[in-house]
Amino acid sequence: MGIARVYSYNGKDYTILQAEKEFGIGRRLLCWRIRSGMSFECAIETPLRESNKTYIYKCKEYTISQAVKEFKISETALRQRLVKGVSFEESIKIPVQDRGKTYNYEGEEYTIAQAAKEFGLNKDTLRRRFTRGMTFAEAITFDNPKFIDWEKQNGNS
Numbered sequence: 001m002g003i004a005r006v007y008s009y010n011g012k013d014y015t016i017l018q019a020e021k022e023f024g025i026g027r028r029l030l031c032w033r034i035r036s037g038m039s040f041e042c043a044i045e046t047p048l049r050e051s052n053k054t055y056i057y058k059c060k061e062y063t064i065s066q067a068v069k070e071f072k073i074s075e076t077a078l079r080q081r082l083v084k085g086v087s088f089e090e091s092i093k094i095p096v097q098d099r100g101k102t103y104n105y106e107g108e109e110y111t112i113a114q115a116a117k118e119f120g121l122n123k124d125t126l127r128r129r130f131t132r133g134m135t136f137a138e139a140i141t142f143d144n145p146k147f148i149d150w151e152k153q154n155g156n157s
Contacts, residue, residue: 007040019044024065026075055088067092103136115140 004015033043071092081091116123129139
């Protein structure tokens with residue numbers, strides 16, 4: 001895995017992933033803008049196409065990006081609901097579906113998302129490992145330095 005490139009903006013350094021979280025601009029769009037010749041500053045400051053599209057909820061105006069942060073909903077889920085004709089208010093109130101599959105590890109239940117966060121892995125990496133036939137324990141411990149730290153913190157070393 002390569003070293004993440006660091007960009008400076010307003011006296012602070014950001015990787016693409018940090019900028020995505022800080023400014024609400026998707027990493028694909030940021031990378032595309034930079035590859036297309038934009039400076040990092042322009043890539044951050046150029047408004048998203050949706051910037052003129054806002055939604056009102058409880059007397060407050062939201063863009064999609066703002067709603068995703070405020071209501072802790074996935075951008076994909078929100079956009080899909082709006083495209084299907086679901087109102088903005090209903091779209092943000094509908095809980096994100098729990099796909100249900102949980103894994104038990106040392107007495108704790110984990111979804112893939114929870115395990116990925118807890119053990120510092122990518123969700124897709126975990127899914128691929130399960131597809132290849134690994135058990136949950138194998139999937140989270142396979143070549144994972146964060147697991148070793150987790151084991152030490154929980155007194156299991």
